[in-house]
Amino acid sequence: MINPWSAIYKMAAGQIHRAANITTLRRQDGSHTTDLQYTLRLMVQKFAPDDNIEDDEEIQGQTRARTSEPIDTEDDVEFTIQEVKNAVQDLGNKNTPGGDGIPNEVWKCVVTILPKYLTAIYNGCLKDGVFPNRWKKAKIIPIVKPGTEESDEVNKFRPISLLDSGGKVLEKLLINRINHHMYSREHMGDNQFGFRPQTSTVDAALAIKTFVQESLDAEVIAMVSLDVQGAFDAAWWPGILREMKEYKCPQELI
Numbered sequence: 572m573i574n575p576w577s578a579i580y581k582m583a584a585g586q587i588h589r590a591a592n593i594t595t596l597r598r599q600d601g602s603h604t605t606d607l608q609y610t611l612r613l614m615v616q617k618f619a620p621d622d623n624i625e626d627d628e629e630i631q632g633q634t635r636a637r638t639s640e641p642i643d644t645e646d647d648v649e650f651t652i653q654e655v656k657n658a659v660q661d662l663g664n665k666n667t668p669g670g671d672g673i674p675n676e677v678w679k680c681v682v683t684i685l686p687k688y689l690t691a692i693y694n695g696c697l698k699d700g701v702f703p704n705r706w707k708k709a710k711i712i713p714i715v716k717p718g719t720e721e722s723d724e725v726n727k728f729r730p731i732s733l734l735d736s737g738g739k740v741l742e743k744l745l746i747n748r749i750n751h752h753m754y755s756r757e758h759m760g761d762n763q764f765g766f767r768p769q770t771s772t773v774d775a776a777l778a779i780k781t782f783v784q785e786s787l788d789a790e791v792i793a794m795v796s797l798d799v800q801g802a803f804d805a806a807w808w809p810g811i812l813r814e815m816k817e818y819k820c821p822q823e824l825i
Contacts, residue, residue: 593713597723614713618730620805631809638812647821650697650744655690656682658743662736669735670710678736696741697823706738748824749815758818 595603596610604610627635659682662675682689696702709732719727750768753759759767764775779794786792815825 595723596725603723613725614728614730617725617801618711618804620801622807622809634813635809637816638809640816642816642822642825644816644819644822644825647697647748647823649694650690652686652690654744654747655693655740656686658740658747659689661743662739666736667733669733669738670708671735671737673736675736678740693741693744697744700823700825702741703738706735706741709734745824749820752820752824753818756818 593607593610595605596613597603598613604613624635659675659678662678664675666675668674712731712733713728714731716727716729762778764770764772764778783792812825
């Protein structure tokens with residue numbers, strides 16, 4: 572049964588977003604883009620900044636060199652059929668498909684009918700250490716942040732990346748394996764609350780509350796909060812790979 576009030580509720584809750592109107596944007600030097608091509612180029616540079624080796628400082632150059640060294644850790648075990656089934660079933664049914672246009676419901680049918688075939692594909696990726704380029708491609712939908720409609724800043728847009736479900740499943744499989752390696756060897760810090768299962772910002776707030784309560788006898792209590800702009804957009808892969816090597820992750824995961 573179709574709910575005639577569904578659109579009204581979504582509109583009232585602010586869940587309906589109008590299509591982004593791509594106009595001229597202001598560059599860092601204060602000038603404005605002159606056509607759509609330069610506007611889109613500026614947006615891409617903001618959403619996916621380049622990693623220019625020429626900008627490296629000495630410590631960054633050393634990190635790059637470290638990542639190119641041979642990996643001496645053992646191989647990881649193959650994915651099981653149950654692992655793949657869990658990763659596929661964890662996909663949301665209402666998510667918009669990526670460039671291939673295949674909805675998650677189809678993947679769930681495939682893993683039910685051909686579980687061994689699908690598992691063999693992902694084990695092939697693991698064995699060869701390959702994340703297929705096709706699954707790295709994203710269809711980016713720019714959404715205008717509320718209250719910034721009249722702004723000429725590139726930050727007015729929030730990029731929504733639509734990825735193929737096949738790559739999402741491989742990503743889930745790899746994340747689960749990396750998490751297992753980190754947790755089983757107690758590499759995760761107790762004071763990290765983000766991106767950890769069964770923890771949230773509420774736990775971080777409670778930890779701060781407890782710290783303050785236990786420190787009330789002190790003369791001064793100081794807290795520093797940092798909001799790093801675009802932290803995940805500019806995550807540096809050589810640094811991540813170096814840390815994985817330092818923590819002795821299986822070479823296939825690296």
